[in-house]
Amino acid sequence: MSAREKFLENSFMSLTKMTKFHKSPTCPLSNDLLAFQTGKIALREKERITVHLRFCEFCASEVEFYAHYPQADELVEKTEIPQPLFELAEALLSNKHRDNSLLKRLFNQADESKFTDF
Numbered sequence: 001m002s003a004r005e006k007f008l009e010n011s012f013m014s015l016t017k018m019t020k021f022h023k024s025p026t027c028p029l030s031n032d033l034l035a036f037q038t039g040k041i042a043l044r045e046k047e048r049i050t051v052h053l054r055f056c057e058f059c060a061s062e063v064e065f066y067a068h069y070p071q072a073d074e075l076v077e078k079t080e081i082p083q084p085l086f087e088l089a090e091a092l093l094s095n096k097h098r099d100n101s102l103l104k105r106l107f108n109q110a111d112e113s114k115f116t117d118f
């Protein structure tokens with residue numbers, strides 16, 4: 001990359017940073033950021049991203065996020081979420097729907113009993 005291109009890229013990134021907090025077309029892919037965070041990345045890419053992070057708050061935040069919440073595929077096995085908790089979460093989510101229909105049925109019954117009580 002020429003000095004001029006680099007200058008343009010940096011200007012663009014600074015502008016992006018000032019105006020909007022989102023990824024720009026010059027941002028590394030999330031996979032690259034993840035690889036950067038986990039250290040499984042080529043030295044050249046590492047340097048590129050290191051430079052990018054100085055200008056891009058969004059990507060810096062993303063790397064920070066990965067540091068706290070590992071996303072790598074190989075980490076899935078080591079996930080700290082216990083199976084019972086996962087099942088509980090699932091049950092709660094499906095219960096939401098069941099509760100909703102139960103509530104509807106309850107209302108219907110209440111209406112019916114209102115009529116029969118009269």
Ligand SMILES: [Zn+2]
Binds near residue numbers: 052
């Ligand atoms: Zn970025």
